[in-house]
Amino acid sequence: MPILKWFPPQGSPRTYVLYKPMSTIGRALGNDVAVMTGGISDTHAQVLFDGRDFNLEEVDKLGEILINGKKKRRARLVHGDRLTLGDAELQFSIFDEPHGPSRPVLTDVSASSDPEGASADRAAIAETGTRQANASQLAGVRKLHEFSETLMTLKHLDPLLEAMLDAVIDVTGAEKGLLLLLDEAYSSDGGPSGQKGKPILRASRHVSREVLTDKTGMISDSIVRRVLDSGRPLIVSDALSDDVFRTSESVVALRLSSVMCAPLVSQGQVTGALYVGNDRVKGLFRKSQLELLSIFAGQASLILQNAMLLSGLRADKEKLSSELKDKRFGDIIGVCPSMMEVFRKLQKVATTDISVLITGETGTGKELIAREVHRRSNRASGPFIVINCGAIPENLIESELFGHVKGAFTGAIASRPGKFQAADKGTLFLDEIGELPLNLQVKLLRALQERIVFRVGDSKPEKVDIRIVAATNRVLEEEIRAGRFREDLYYRLNVVNIFCPPLRERGDDVLIIAKALLTKFAEELHSAVHGFTPQALGGIRKHNWPGNIRQLENRIKKALVLCEKTLLDVEDLELDQVGESSILPLEKAKEEFQRKYVLDVLERNNGNRTQTARDLGVDPRTIFRYLEREANPMPSGAGGTSGET
Numbered sequence: 001m002p003i004l005k006w007f008p009p010q011g012s013p014r015t016y017v018l019y020k021p022m023s024t025i026g027r028a029l030g031n032d033v034a035v036m037t038g039g040i041s042d043t044h045a046q047v048l049f050d051g052r053d054f055n056l057e058e059v060d061k062l063g064e065i066l067i068n069g070k071k072k073r074r075a076r077l078v079h080g081d082r083l084t085l086g087d088a089e090l091q092f093s094i095f096d097e098p099h100g101p102s103r104p105v106l107t108d109v110s111a112s113s114d115p116e117g118a119s120a121d122r123a124a125i126a127e128t129g130t131r132q133a134n135a136s137q138l139a140g141v142r143k144l145h146e147f148s149e150t151l152m153t154l155k156h157l158d159p160l161l162e163a164m165l166d167a168v169i170d171v172t173g174a175e176k177g178l179l180l181l182l183d184e185a186y187s188s189d190g191g192p193s194g195q196k197g198k199p200i201l202r203a204s205r206h207v208s209r210e211v212l213t214d215k216t217g218m219i220s221d222s223i224v225r226r227v228l229d230s231g232r233p234l235i236v237s238d239a240l241s242d243d244v245f246r247t248s249e250s251v252v253a254l255r256l257s258s259v260m261c262a263p264l265v266s267q268g269q270v271t272g273a274l275y276v277g278n279d280r281v282k283g284l285f286r287k288s289q290l291e292l293l294s295i296f297a298g299q300a301s302l303i304l305q306n307a308m309l310l311s312g313l314r315a316d317k318e319k320l321s322s323e324l325k326d327k328r329f330g331d332i333i334g335v336c337p338s339m340m341e342v343f344r345k346l347q348k349v350a351t352t353d354i355s356v357l358i359t360g361e362t363g364t365g366k367e368l369i370a371r372e373v374h375r376r377s378n379r380a381s382g383p384f385i386v387i388n389c390g391a392i393p394e395n396l397i398e399s400e401l402f403g404h405v406k407g408a409f410t411g412a413i414a415s416r417p418g419k420f421q422a423a424d425k426g427t428l429f430l431d432e433i434g435e436l437p438l439n440l441q442v443k444l445l446r447a448l449q450e451r452i453v454f455r456v457g458d459s460k461p462e463k464v465d466i467r468i469v470a471a472t473n474r475v476l477e478e479e480i481r482a483g484r485f486r487e488d489l490y491y492r493l494n495v496v497n498i499f500c501p502p503l504r505e506r507g508d509d510v511l512i513i514a515k516a517l518l519t520k521f522a523e524e525l526h527s528a529v530h531g532f533t534p535q536a537l538g539g540i541r542k543h544n545w546p547g548n549i550r551q552l553e554n555r556i557k558k559a560l561v562l563c564e565k566t567l568l569d570v571e572d573l574e575l576d577q578v579g580e581s582s583i584l585p586l587e588k589a590k591e592e593f594q595r596k597y598v599l600d601v602l603e604r605n606n607g608n609r610t611q612t613a614r615d616l617g618v619d620p621r622t623i624f625r626y627l628e629r630e631a632n633p634m635p636s637g638a639g640g641t642s643g644e645t
Contacts, residue, residue: 002093003018004091005093007090018049018054022046022047023047024043024046025043025047026045027041035088038086039064040088041059041063042060055075056083064086066084067081161202161300161303162205164299168293169207171289172285178274179201179274179275180199180272181264182271199273220245223275228263228270230263232263234290237282237284256279258282258285259275261275265301271301272300329343330372331372339506346376356495356498359476359499360500364502366473366500367429373427374469384427385423386429390432394440402455404416404455424466425465426466435472441489474615478617504544510545515531525561529565531567532569536569539573555575602627
C-alpha cells in the first residue's frame with residue numbers, strides 16, 4: 001500500500017496511507033494528509049492515481065512544491081521521492097514502510113541508470129495501484145454497509161438523508177453533498193417530455209458533517225439538468241475546462257472543479273438527483289465512485305419513496321378517523337338511512353327504563369346496539385350483564401338466570417347468585433331470547449313483571465332493579481304462531497323494537513366498516529397490509545355477506561394473517577367468485593337461490609335439519625331432498641325445481 005511519511009521538526013514521523021484515487025495534502029483537518037506546519041496552505045497539493053502512476057500536482061498556486069530539491073508544479077512520483085511543501089518534509093513510498101535511513105534521502109531516484117530497477121519500480125507501482133483501487137472499492141462497500149445498518153436505527157427522514165450524504169462524502173472525498181427533488185408543478189417549457197419543474201434542495205451536508213448554511217449558488221444548474229433530462233449519472237473532472245460545461249454561467253460563476261451527479265429514479269421516473277462536488281480539487285472522481293454514487297442514489301430513492309408512502313398512510317388514517325367521527329354512533333359505524341333510523345330510536349329510548357327488543361340477522365351487531373343503549377342510559381355506571389340463552393344447557397338456564405342455593409341440585413356445593421342479581425342497578429342483556437325454553441319463559445315473565453326472583457331451591461324472594469334488553473335473530477311473531485314463544489312475554493320484551501339491517505342492505509356502509517376493521521386488526525396483528533385494491537373494494541360492495549359484519553370481520557382477519565402483500569385483493573378475501581354471473585332462466589335461478597339459502601341456514605344451525613326446517617317454515621323432508629341433491633347433483637343441462645319452499 002503506498003504511503004506518505006511526514007517528518008515533523010519535533011516528534012516521531014507520521015505515516016499516511018494513500019488508499020484513495022485522490023488524496024489531498026494541507027493544513028486543514030479535512031485533508032487526507034493533514035500537515036500542521038508553517039508555509040503550507042489549507043489544501044496545498046494532491047496525489048492522484050491514474051491506474052498506473054502516482055502524480056503529485058499543486059492545488060494552491062501560491063504554495064511551493066519541491067521534489068528531490070527541484071521546483072515542480074506537477075510530477076510523477078516514484079518510490080523514495082522526497083517532497084518539500086512549505087516547511088514540511090515528506091517521503092513517498094510504494095511499500096507500507098519506506099526503505100533506507102530515517103530521514104529523506106537526497107538522491108534523485110527518477111534519474112537512476114538501472115533499467116531493471118526502473119522496471120521493477122513500475123511493476124510495483126502497477127501492483128500497488130491495483131491494490132489501491134480494490135481498497136477504495138472495499139472502503140465504499142463498507143460505507144454502504146454502515147449506512148444500511150443506519151437505516152435500521154433511524155426512523156425520521158431528515159437524519160436518514162443526512163447520514164446518507166455523510167457516507168457519500170466520506171467515500172468519494174467530496175467537499176459537499178446535496179440531494180435535490182423535482183417539484184410537483186410542470187414547467188411551462190417542459191415540452192413533450194413532460195419534464196417537471198426546477199429541482200428543489202431537500203438536504204445538504206458539508207465535509208465537516210454540518211448542514212450547508214449558504215445554500216445559494218452551491219450547484220451547477222446545467223450539470224443537474226443534464227442528469228435529470230438524460231436519467232444517466234455524470235462525472236465532470238474539471239468543469240471549467242470541460243467542452244460541454246465550460247460555457248455554463250453557473251460553472252463559470254462558481255468556478256467548479258470536480259462534480260459528480262446521479263439521478264434518483266422511482267418507478268421508472270426521474271424524481272431528483274444526488275450531487276457531490278469539490279471545488280478545490282480537479283479530477284477527484286473515478287468511474288468506480290460514480291457507480292457507488294448511483295447505488296446510494298438508489299437507496300435515497302427508496303428512502304424517499306417509503307417516506308412518501310408512510311406520509312400517505314398517515315394522511316389516509318387521519319382522513320379515515322375524521323370520516324368515522326361523522327359516521328360513528330359510539331362504537332357503531334353507519335350512515336345509511338336504515339342505520340340512521342336505528343340511531344334515532346336508540347337515542348330516544350336509551351335514557352328511559354323501558355325494555356328494548358333488538359332484532360336482525362346473525363352478525364349484524366345486535367350486542368353493540370345493546371351496549372350503546374346501556375352506555376347512554378342512566379344506568380351507565382352500573383353493570384352490563386350478558387347471557388346467551390341459546391348457549392346454556394336447558395337444565396342450567398334457570399340457575400344461570402336466578403341463581404341457586406347450596407344443595408339445590410347435584411353439584412350445587414355453594415349458594416350462587418344469578419345474572420339477575422349480578423345486573424342489579426344495571427342492564428341485563430338476554431341474547432338469543434328466542435332460544436329460551438317455554439317453561440322458563442313463564443318464570444322470566446314473572447321476574448320481569450314483579451322485579452322479584454327466586455333462587456333455585458329457595459323460597460325467599462329477592463328484589464332486583466334491572467333494565468332488560470333482549471335480542472334475537474328469529475321472527476318471534478312466527479314463533480308465537482308456532483307455539484314456541486309466549487305472546488305475553490313477547491309484548492313484555494318488545495316495548496320498543498330496534499331492527500338491525502343486514503349488511504347487504506346498508507350500501508356503502510360495508511366499505512366504511514371494512515376499512516375501519518382493517519385498520520384495527522392490522523395494528524393488532526402487526527400486519528404490513530394497509531389497504532384494499534380497487535377490485536377488492538368492488539368485491540366487498542357486491543358480496544351478499546350472509547354472515548353480515550361477523551363474516552366480514554373474520555374474512556379480513558384471515559386475509560391479514562395469510563396475505564404477503566401490502567394490499568388485500570379479492571383472492572385474499574375469498575371473493576374471486578364475485579362478478580358478473582351468467583344469466584339463468586328464472587326457474588333455474590330460483591332453484592339455485594333456494595338451494596344456497598337452505599344450505600346456508602343449515603350451516604348456521606350447525607347441521608340441525610329439524611331446526612332448519614322450523615326456521616324456514618317447511619317440512620323436514622324438504623331439507624332432506626336438498627341435501628340429497630347436494631350429494632348427488634343432477635347432470636349438466638338437467639332441469640327440475642322444488643315446489644316446496
